Amino acid sequence: MRVLVADDQDLFRAGFSLILNAHPDITVVGEAADGAEAVARAVELQPDLVLMDIRMPRMDGVAATAEICRRTSAKVLVLTMYDVDEYVYDALRAGAGGFLLKDARREELVRAVLLVASGEALLAPAVTRRLIEDVVRRGTARPELRRRLGELTDRETDTLRLIARGLSNTEIAAELVVSEHTVKTHVSNLLTKLGLRDRAQAVVFAYESGLTVPGSA
Secondary structure, three states: OEEEEEOOOHHHHHHHHHHHHOOOOOEEEEEEOOHHHHHHHHHHHOOOEEEEEOOOOOOOHHHHHHHHHHHOOOEEEEEEOOOOOOOHHHHHHHOOOEEEEOOOOHHHHHHHHHHHHOOOOEEOHHHHHHHHHHHHHHOOOOHHHHHHHOOOOHHHHHHHHHHHOOOOHHHHHHHHOOOHHHHHHHHHHHHHHHOOOOHHHHHHHHHHHOOOOOOOO
């Protein structure tokens, strides 16, 4: 797996690169010191995943994430120092596949990179709480999103609801009493029908549409 590390602090970049390069299945192919450089390097190197700091000069992690998701197929895992960072919600909507706090342990970092690169959503508990709070603050569910929910089958709707609860494909399969292959098909179909990039955006959609409400997960 090819990873690009973007952070404006030299020590963080070096530390993340050292940890990731120690894993046999991960290679850090480049580094970037700000958002604009992250976009340029991502387009040049075409990594599988970009490890993105959210607060950087010239172009912040939100804008850089949106541009990278538009111009490449790379997944983006966003790192933040703050569990209540105001950019969390915007970065998820921009296409970030997951969020992790910078104080995470090294094994958590490696696991996060592997999960997000494989298409799983990864949201630290504090980040999920922030997402819920933002949805509540913004008010009622958006009616146009409710209409789009009608395009899903009952099983796809159930799958989306379970994704929003943070369940993996294996856990969803057990919950719905179907095979994991069937769950993967449901996930692929619902992402296509709703025009979503990945599971993280599916979580946002579930809350914004009102399919999942705070306290139900």
